[in-house]
Amino acid sequence: MRRFPFVARWIATVAVVWIYPLLLAQGPPGPISSELTKFITPADNPGSDAMARLGDQLFDDKRLSADNTVACNTCHEPRGGFTARAETAKGIRDQSGKRNTPTIINAAFFQTQFWDGRAATLEEQAKMPILNPIEMGMKSPEEVVAKLRAIPEYVTAFNDVFGRPPNYDDMARAIAGV
Ligand code: HEC
Structure with a gap:
């Protein structure tokens, strides 16, 4: 006892x-997530809800590819944990890449992007697959911008979020800020 x-x-x-x-x-x-995001938010891309919505739309839009068949989410499928659920992903015209698609969940916290770290920031990274000939296959940033400027809803959305018509840097900012 x-x-x-x-x-x-x-x-x-x-x-x-x-x-x-x-x-x-x-x-x-406290609100841990907002503390963490403050830590990783770049000074030239503070972000906003409207920008995240625009980025989300761009991430899902196949019109960012040369033949309108491939979007970011074709390879980074939300239902597949933002991966391609395959050994290698398929880009435009059914071309296979050489590398496995990593998840992009929490990619904002990575020190570098891609398996070899060749992009330093998400903004820099987002510009690459669109111009990669076997991924989304657009010829140049100018071609992408011309395509975006021809879509009235994007002209309005870019003007609302950034106060100017679509351009390649702002497009990358919006995608990075999703
Ligand atoms: C054709 C398939 C494909 C498309 C389309 C694609 N990706 Fe990827 N993504 C990959 C592959 C494969 C890698 C890894 C490549 C490497 O490391 O060289 C990757 C890597 C990444 C990474 C780096 C993750 C890490 O762990 O380092 C990010 C972020 C990313 N993609 C975002 C995007 C965005 C944003 C778009 C649209 C603008 C996009 N991807 C379009 C296949 C794709």
Whole structure:
């Protein structure tokens, strides 16, 4: 019978001496995600809800590819954990790439992008697959911009979000900010 009070006292001591100060040291619970995103948000791309909506639309839009068949989400399928669910992904005209499609969940937290780290930021990365001949196959940034400027809903959305007509840098900002 005497063991129980001892065990209870021991647990209480551990809680007060060890666990309680630990909880105090961590401070009050806060919105962790916004703290983290603040840490990784680039100064020249602060983002907004409207920009994220535009980026989302661009990410899903096959018109960003040369023959209107491939969007970012063709290879980074939301239902496949943003992967292609295949050894290698297929770009325009059924061409297979050489590398496996990594997930892009939490890609904003990566130090570099791609398996070999050849893009330093998400903004820089987003410009590449669109111009890659076996992925989305557009010929030049100018060709992409001309296509976007011919789509009235994008002209309006870019004007609302960035205060100017579609251009390649803003397009990459919006996709990176999804
Ligand atoms: C044809 C398939 C395909 C399309 C289309 C595609 N991707 Fe990818 N994506 C890949 C593959 C494959 C890799 C890995 C390539 C490498 O590392 O060289 C990759 C890598 C990435 C990465 C880097 C992730 C990491 O772990 O480093 C990001 C971010 C990304 N893609 C976003 C996009 C965006 C945004 C678009 C649209 C503008 C897009 N992708 C279009 C197949 C595709």
